[in-house]
Amino acid sequence: MIRLEKLRFSYAADFTLEIERLELEQGTKAAITGSSGCGKTTFIKLLAGILKPDSGKIFLDDLELTTYSESELQDLRIVKAGLVFQEFELLDYLTVLDNVTLPLRINPVLKYRKESQHRAKELLNSVGLGEKYRRYPNKLSQGERQRVAICRALIATPGILLCDEPTANLDARNRDIILQIIFDYCEAENATLVMVTHDREILNSFDREIDLQQFNSSQTKTSYE
Amino acid sequence: MNNSMYLAWNYLKYHWGKTLLLVFAISMVIFIPLVLNLFANKGAERMMSRAVTTPLLAGSKGSATELTLSTLYFREPGIPPLEFREIKALENEGLARAIPLNLEYKVKEQPIVGTTTAYFDFRNAGFASGRPMAVIGECVLGASAAIKLNANTGDAVISSPAGAFDVAGSFPLKMKVTGVLKPLNTADDEAVFTDLKTAWVISGKAHGHDELTTATADSLLLSRSDSIAIASKAVLSYTEITPENINSFHFHGDPDHYPVNAIIAIPKDKKSELMLRGRYENEVQNVQIVVPEKVVDELLETVVSVKEILTLAAISIGAATLVITLLVFSLSIRLRKKEIQTLKYIGAAKGSITGILSLEIVLVFALSTLLTLFYLLAINGIGLPLLEQLIQ
Numbered sequence: 369m370i371r372l373e374k375l376r377f378s379y380a381a382d383f384t385l386e387i388e389r390l391e392l393e394q395g396t397k398a399a400i401t402g403s404s405g406c407g408k409t410t411f412i413k414l415l416a417g418i419l420k421p422d423s424g425k426i427f428l429d430d431l432e433l434t435t436y437s438e439s440e441l442q443d444l445r446i447v448k449a450g451l452v453f454q455e456f457e458l459l460d461y462l463t464v465l466d467n468v469t470l471p472l473r474i475n476p477v478l479k480y481r482k483e484s485q486h487r488a489k490e491l492l493n494s495v496g497l498g499e500k501y502r503r504y505p506n507k508l509s510q511g512e513r514q515r516v517a518i519c520r521a522l523i524a525t526p527g528i529l530l531c532d533e534p535t536a537n538l539d540a541r542n543r544d545i546i547l548q549i550i551f552d553y554c555e556a557e558n559a560t561l562v563m564v565t566h567d568r569e570i571l572n573s574f575d576r577e578i579d580l581q582q583f584n585s586s587q588t589k590t591s592y593e
Numbered sequence: 594m595n596n597s598m599y600l601a602w603n604y605l606k607y608h609w610g611k612t613l614l615l616v617f618a619i620s621m622v623i624f625i626p627l628v629l630n631l632f633a634n635k636g637a638e639r640m641m642s643r644a645v646t647t648p649l650l651a652g653s654k655g656s657a658t659e660l661t662l663s664t665l666y667f668r669e670p671g672i673p674p675l676e677f678r679e680i681k682a683l684e685n686e687g688l689a690r691a692i693p694l695n696l697e698y699k700v701k702e703q704p705i706v707g708t709t710t711a712y713f714d715f716r717n718a719g720f721a722s723g724r725p726m727a728v729i730g731e732c733v734l735g736a737s738a739a740i741k742l743n744a745n746t747g748d749a750v751i752s753s754p755a756g757a758f759d760v761a762g763s764f765p766l767k768m769k770v771t772g773v774l775k776p777l778n779t780a781d782d783e784a785v786f787t788d789l790k791t792a793w794v795i796s797g798k799a800h801g802h803d804e805l806t807t808a809t810a811d812s813l814l815l816s817r818s819d820s821i822a823i824a825s826k827a828v829l830s831y832t833e834i835t836p837e838n839i840n841s842f843h844f845h846g847d848p849d850h851y852p853v854n855a856i857i858a859i860p861k862d863k864k865s866e867l868m869l870r871g872r873y874e875n876e877v878q879n880v881q882i883v884v885p886e887k888v889v890d891e892l893l894e895t896v897v898s899v900k901e902i903l904t905l906a907a908i909s910i911g912a913a914t915l916v917i918t919l920l921v922f923s924l925s926i927r928l929r930k931k932e933i934q935t936l937k938y939i940g941a942a943k944g945s946i947t948g949i950l951s952l953e954i955v956l957v958f959a960l961s962t963l964l965t966l967f968y969l970l971a972i973n974g975i976g977l978p979l980l981e982q983l984i985q
Contacts, residue, residue, distance in 0.1 A: 418937075443942065521939075
């Protein structure tokens with residue numbers, strides 16, 4: 369469950385994001401839409417605890433993010449949320465398998481064990497990359513890289529999946545594959561999905577659309593001062 | 594492997610070209626001062642050990658350093674030779690044994706050391722094969738000289754002319770190799786030892802040729818009187834001393850005036866040494882007696898100063914390299930900003946990114962140190978014998 373209360377975030381003197389109240393039940397699949405610059409990525413970062421709001425509260429389940437320190441937020445994020453970026457952000461010097469297990473190696477809250485490799489290989493198998501786990505990212509296609517990035521986001525079995533335009537750089541076929549993987553995971557784990565997208569063709573697949581610019585989402589308001 | 598270490602290692606492994614370059618550069622910075630120090634110490638040790646085992650040296654008045662170095666390492670003498678009679682004079686003092694050394698000639702690049710068989714005993718030189726020279730025209734090769742001249746006991750070597758523009762100045766004498774010394778790891782390994790008289794034959798002070806006193810030799814004479822026969826250019830000197838012609842070899846002039854470049858004086862005891870030194874310092878005008886240990890010690894003091902300057906220079910270069918290396922790492926971190934940001938975004942624990950980046954630096958320095966150790970081991974196996982050759 370995600371809940372935002374009286375959230376206010378501003379930057380660069382002329383941008384303010386204000387959300388009076390927003391609640392996403394566990395298992396909801398929400399699409400975040402709006403034109404460029406309206407604060408979609410900012411919204412994802414706020415939910416991930418990467419950015420701190422000027423005021424207001426953000427709850428992930430019953431944990432209020434604004435009360436946590438930065439290092440606590442990092443610990444919390446790695447356990448609670450899986451992040452998928454538009455540019456994949458894979459580490460070029462790690463193999464596909466090591467990229468997927470990376471979250472388990474960079475924070476002691478999650479433990480890297482021998483079984484972790486098994487879990488990573490299972491995930492890679494499920495996205496059709498089971499044979500390519502020894503390759504480096506630069507030997508993969510765009511779609512394959514995004515699949516690896518999704519596996520990395522899912523390795524710790526997070527309850528919330530935050531995706532920032534994960535299909536923006538992909539062709540239609542790869543887009544459908546990626547969406548299917550994400551939706552399948554959310555269905556299987558009852559995970560909450562918050563995905564930024566410009567692609568109106570896929571909006572029907574979501575439970576909710578939150579348009580940050582058009583104010584058409586009941587309790588969301590983006591204003592430019 | 595620790596997770597941070599694993600990630601750091603993978604980064605370096607993936608960028609192996611850059612890593613190797615950095616490791617190589619840092620290892621060189623560590624290695625060069627170390628090897629300079631090692632070489633300087635080893636060199637000093639070797640120089641000193643040869644000097645210490647040579648109690649006294651006598652030679653013409655002049656540079657004591659020149660006399661010491663040319664005698665210990667068989668280099669071309671930079672001071673004029675003594676006359677052979679000085680040997681007799683020194684021995685007549687009854688204070689020391691004297692071993693003469695004539696160092697003016699070479700077989701290719703190997704120095705010919707005209708001396709006596711006493712030299713072998715003095716240097717504790719054992720024979721790998723053969724025996725010491727017994728008659729003129731015979732020689733003994735040092736271990737390295739035998740390899741370089743590709744000659745062994747029973748073979749022959751030919752002395753080289755002293756200079757390209759003075760082919761008649763020294764005699765190209767074919768010498769029979771009667772023995773090869775065991776390796777001593779000193780300048781002796783490089784030398785061709787021969788009898789002092791053989792060195793004089795090479796110098797032209799003595800020679801052998803066809804009999805000129807018989808009637809059949811008239812065609813070889815420019816003139817003849819009752820007591821003197823003057824040979825023409827048609828008379829050829831022998832270029833090899835054989836049992837058949839050895840009796841025809843003879844000296845011209847008084848051998849007492851023949852050249853000797855240095856004399857190794859082995860005093861009977863400390864008192865004899867002091868007396869000998871006192872006598873030569875105060876009473877003998879044209880001969881100097883030096884203590885090689887003191888001369889080398891003075892020389893090494895200069896070397897030590899040079900070494901200190903070199904070490905200081907190496908440390909400065911090292912510090913500069915360290916700064917550049919840190920700059921390289923900091924620039925690399927700037928270039929990897931996005932990667933670092935990703936790690937933060939996906940939840941890297943506080944300090945883990947710093948840990949990974951620090952470990953990369955530690956690994957590079959550890960690899961550099963390992964490479965330096967490898968160099969040092971290689972130097973120990975290959976470089977030191979090379980160094981020994983250089984300082985012999």
